[in-house]
Amino acid sequence: MLSFTLNGEKTTFDGDPDTPLLWVIRDSKQLTGTKYGCGIAQCGACTVHVNGMSKRACVTPISTCEGSQVTTIESVEGREAKAVQAAWKSLDVPQCGYCQSGQIMSAVALLKQKPSPSDEDIDNAMDGNICRCATYQRIRQAIHDAAKDMEASA
Template sequence: MAVSLSLNGKDLSLDVPDDMPLLWAIRGVVGLTGTKFGCGMAQCGACTVHVDGQPIRSCITPVSAVSGQKVTTIEGLQGKAAQAVQAAWVRLEVPQCGYCQSGQIMSATALLTQNAKPNDADINAAMNGNICRCATYQRIRAAIHTAAKSLQG
């Protein structure tokens, strides 16, 4: 089955089974490896991408479910919120092993795009389900607050 979608601003038609997980289409068919496989059950967040601006877990989302929609991976992430998040991540040295970071950044960017002044409860809700094996949660929260402050001027 051919599935048409926009991936990082580029219109694509993928000849893949309609039940193929979006993650495998992104990584195996298109060749973008920034989106990671973690658990395969939407529990860890490593596979987070944006579909029409909303964070979703690509490991359990069939590619047919995003037909005709705009999918953004870490490689295509743009905009003020994305720049602020990435700068804060570097400034506060958030990553250790780095495996979860693309999913963390995707979730944090979606949060700041929708809520420019999140409190800790907002951050907890938005980042729930993004697991960091290195337990850098305090740095992640601090980086989100730093990014939010930079977006406010």
């Protein structure tokens, strides 16, 4: 039996330790905000935070999460999350929205590490988060806007 914290609550998983974290989150824990996209860690739709770092849940075996803090889009919080969510709404970033939970989780992790990211920082952090609607310019602008809002409220 594996133990970890999911969205602030201690939880366990009593199944195959090679089960991808994504399926534990979606199927076992019934949290559907984290999406399945490609299954090979190339699209970013399944991005979650494990101990504060972005991880692709589709290729992360649950066994590697023993004792870890796992945060999904349903529970992401803090000033970075609030700033990103506000900027996303303000700029109307999503079109279809399918990739957005992964985009937001990556953006929040970036701002926690670099509160004033450059375009290059954003490109590097968001690399591998695919948006089929191609809202990349709005995503970049939203991250810059979120950083400015955080700076202004500091």
